[in-house]
Amino acid sequence: MNRIKENIVLLFLLTSFLAFSQQQQEDEKSYKKRVLETVEVDLLSSYYNQDGDNAAVTGGIGTEELTDATATIIIAIPLNEDDVLTIDAGVSAYTSASSSNVDPFDGNRQADPFVASSGASSNDVWTNLTASYSHTSDDRNKIWSALASVSSEYDYFSVGFGGSYTRLFNERNTEISVNGTVYLDSWAAIYPFELRPFAPNGNGLNNGFFLDNAITGNSSYNPQFVPFKNENRNSYILGFGFSQILHKNVQGSLSLDFVQQQGLLSTPFQRVYFADIADSFVGNFQLADAIEQLPDTRFKIAVGGRLNWFLSDRFVLRTYYRYYNDTWGIASHTASFELPVKLSNNFTIYPSYRYYHQSAADYFRPFEIALSTEEFYTSDYDLSKYVANQLGMGVSYTDIFTRAKLWKFGLKQIDLKYYNYNRDTTFTSSIITIGFNFEVY
């Protein structure tokens, strides 16, 4: 009898041990650290302004004044241990001389390339919505993601979709990735006001505008104008990435992007003035000889590298370099560094400098230099040769314990940054951004 009792006890203990072991194994197997622990919300807002004397809308002369206010919300939602859905929505409201001087005659002042018209075309709103989904493998060494986006403004609409694959190995010291994105864009082309009567079936100089406003200079105004037939612009992007931890305080990355663009790559409202055509004016405003003409294909290649060095508990050095080349003849070098200085556990300041140099596109012609016999021409100074320098300063407040709470939102970080950008042309710009990062409980 005792023997039976001993066996029963032994069997019970063995069963309990096996059951416990099995449970422990299952617990270990089922426990995975979540890729994202809680919902995170980022609010980002910026105010941008620029000015210069080389507006493309007025053929390379005139004000480049533009102001833009942008607000963006990014919500990252963990769907389970492995999957994250990110929603990114933004709205950007801008006022620009380039859009207002598409029709310089609709304001309440005399038309002038150096004065932005105050008419109805002087402002617009850009909206954007992007959704992306990422899945991380159980061992956390493989990441798949997919995205879809849509953006819209008055004369431009864009849809995009893409995906990426990332592989980590070498104890997560090495990472390689590949990504592809396609943007299918379409214009609702708007042309300079004075050219519109010269479209096929237009009434030319018999248009009421010319009957009401006397042309001075060359009164036989007869511009080259044929509206674009194809208003689509497609962009195909293929990118490769590689990153490597070089030391416990140093890591670097390389990226290589190929971009193929096809379709309407000219901007329909950008004027060109020819050297071999006599000038015509209405008031102070020189009437366009044509709109810019650019090839309908463009291939771009960009290779970039980053090297970040954790110098000490107080200093981090962030560096970046990029070389770029395209089939329009632009080659550029971009170099930047940023030196985050950790003043305390909560506050970091971010002084930075960026250098940029580009050569001119083959088709760039300054004001009144292009010839009417050429196939391609533009007076857009964004495609000219120039050097740009940018200085920046920022401050960041970080609280990893999110002690400041507002309803279900715990404030994790606030960033405030300012950048001033100057070209060796007349162009200058500045931007101030503020960002808030919240964890949601």
Add this chain to the structure above:
Amino acid sequence: MSKPLVLMIVLVSFFSSCVVVKEYEKVAINDPDMQLSDLPCDRNVTIAHTYREGTAGANGGKTGGGCGCN
């Protein structure tokens, strides 16, 4: 075009020869300021550069999805 590719291959080979840093040694590497992309609040600055300069790509910035023509 071949120059960037050669440069990239050389740099990849160089990077691959480095020592392995263990997870417990990655305190500095995991610092938010060490991330190998633009910091989140610099997003609109990168977009402005992409719109205003003839160059795009290889920086995590957008290369499509809006004309940026104003």
